Structure formats: structure tokens, C-alpha cells
Amino acid sequence: MPDLIIDGLSKRFGGIVALDGVSFEVHEGEIVGLIGPNGAGKTTVFNCISRFYDPDGGRIRFGGRDITHIPAHHVIQSGIARTFQQTHLFRSMTVAGNVETGRHSLPMDFHVPIPLLRRRQHHAEDATVRAADEIIEYLGLNDLRNYPAGALPFAIQKRVELARALAGSPRLLMLDEPASGLSHYELQGLAALIRNIRADLKITVLLVEHNMSLVMGISDRVTVLDFGRKIAQGTPQEVQNNPSVIEAYLGKTDANSN
Numbered sequence: 273m274p275d276l277i278i279d280g281l282s283k284r285f286g287g288i289v290a291l292d293g294v295s296f297e298v299h300e301g302e303i304v305g306l307i308g309p310n311g312a313g314k315t316t317v318f319n320c321i322s323r324f325y326d327p328d329g330g331r332i333r334f335g336g337r338d339i340t341h342i343p344a345h346h347v348i349q350s351g352i353a354r355t356f357q358q359t360h361l362f363r364s365m366t367v368a369g370n371v372e373t374g375r376h377s378l379p380m381d382f383h384v385p386i387p388l389l390r391r392r393q394h395h396a397e398d399a400t401v402r403a404a405d406e407i408i409e410y411l412g413l414n415d416l417r418n419y420p421a422g423a424l425p426f427a428i429q430k431r432v433e434l435a436r437a438l439a440g441s442p443r444l445l446m447l448d449e450p451a452s453g454l455s456h457y458e459l460q461g462l463a464a465l466i467r468n469i470r471a472d473l474k475i476t477v478l479l480v481e482h483n484m485s486l487v488m489g490i491s492d493r494v495t496v497l498d499f500g501r502k503i504a505q506g507t508p509q510e511v512q513n514n515p516s517v518i519e520a521y522l523g524k525t526d527a528n529s530n
């Protein structure tokens with residue numbers, strides 16, 4: 273049973289067709305790569321799932337529930353978290369403060385008397401700090417927890433953003449170009465980290481990435497977009513050998529064009 277079902281998703285910006293009936297599925301426990309040349313529509317898929325954009329057509333189902341038009345904070349509550357190509361951190365806030373914000377959109381039951389609500393609020397705040405501390409530790413950010421996030425190198429900021437996404441206890445983590453801006457050495461660590469997150473935290477991963485060695489190395493399956501359409505899907509090996517994919521990346525050669 274697929275956990276995330278993207279069914280006929282469409283999105284237009286004026287005359288630009290960013291997504292044209294895209295369908296694919298992500299099963300629980302998978303790492304799925306979403307690739308394609310620049311402008312193929314990958315980030316638009318993420319933005320439709322996380323409700324930054326309102327799709328013009330199609331459905332998005334997660335965990336058996338239709339989430340196509342629910343409010344953005346309900347998407348987070350339903351168990352989906354994401355990171356961005358360019359980090360979106362609160363730059364003057366500490367690392368710990370940023371990570372704690374990842375829990376703030378989790379639901380609280382407000383249908384209780386005020387004193388009980390206050391007590392629950394205190395418990396919730398304690399739980400927030402504890403959960404953030406665990407994730408900070410897990411991602412090796414302990415020594416930096418009191419530094420302002422904006423003062424840290426880009427690769428560390430990306431890790432802080434990842435920590436913030438994980439702090440919301442997601443079931444599905446959507447990573448938008450996690451490798452961009454990382455050195456060769458940092459890349460090796462990233463591949464292992466994504467695998468560990470899946471294994472240790474039981475989180476499904478949907479990954480948009482241009483770095484082919486990373487995406488082909490860690491994905492169970494890969495979906496390929498080009499000009500807003502799905503042109504291929506399959507195992508990394510199947511996709512790499514698919515003529516449409518080769519053509520989308522390299523363009524038509526004289527030999528195969530008429």
C-alpha cells in the first residue's frame with residue numbers, strides 16, 4: 273500500500289505548465305529520488321505537497337487521506353516535513369531555537385479547562401525541548417546548539433534545517449537538493465545520514481537532487497520529470513539506461529534525431 277500517492281498533479285503559472293498530470297507513488301520505508309533537468313517541475317511537486325502552491329488539478333493522498341487542499345500546517349501535522357534548496361532558518365535564533373520551531377505546529381487539544389491546558393502547555397514545552405535535544409544530539413549539532421544559525425557555514429545550516437524537519441517527528445521527509453553547496457567529503461556523510469534516518473527513525477524519504485551519484489546511490493526507486501511530465505520511473509539502473517532520460521539530460525544527438 274503506497275504511503276504517498278501523487279495522482280495526475282497539474283500546476284500552471286500563467287502560460288507555463290510546471291506540472292502536467294504527474295503521477296507517482298512512494299511506499300512506506302522507501303527512499304525515492306525525484307529527478308529531472310532544471311525547470312522540470314521537481315520543486316513544484318514539493319510545493320504542491322506542502323501546500324505552498326494550490327494544484328490546478330490532480331490529487332495528493334498521504335496515509336490513506338486526501339491532503340490535496342488541506343491547510344499547510346495540517347500537512348505538517350499529518351506527518352510530512354521538508355527542507356528547502358536555500359535554507360529557510362531564523363538566522364538570529366540559536367540552533368536549538370530553530371530546531372524547537374519544528375515541533376510548534378504539532379497539534380494540541382484545546383478542548384480542556386484552562387488550568388489543565390496550562391499544565392499541558394508546560395508539558396508540551398518540556399517535550400519540545402527534549403525532542404529537539406534528541407535530534408540535535410542525533411545530528412551531531414550539540415556543540416553548536418547555542419550559536420545563531422545565520423553565523424554557521426552553509427553545510428551546517430542545512431543540517432540545522434534537517435534537524436528542524438526531523439523535530440516534527442515526520443513519517444515522510446522531503447529533501448530538496450540536500451547536496452547542493454556541499455563538498456565532496458560532506459557528500460559522503462550525507463548519503464550515510466539519509467540512509468540512517470530511514471533505518472533509525474523509520475522515516476520514508478522523497479529526495480529531489482541533481483547530484484546523480486547521491487540519488488542513484490541511495491534511492492530504491494527514481495521518478496524522472498521533464499517539462500512538467502513524468503518521463504520514466506524505476507530502479508536507479510533502469511532509469512539510467514532509459515533512452516528518454518538520457519535524451520532529457522543530454523539532448524537529442526544527430527544520430528537519434530531526424
Ligand code: ATP
Pocket residue numbers: 285288289290308309310311312313314315316317
Ligand atoms: P530546478 O532543478 O532548476 O530547481 P525544478 O525541476 O525544481 O527546477 P520548478 O522550480 O518546479 O523546477 O519549476 C518548474 C517550472 O515552473 C519552471 O519553468 C519555473 O520557472 C516555473 N515556476 C516555478 N515556480 C514558479 C512561480 N512561483 N512562478 C512562476 N513560474 C514558476
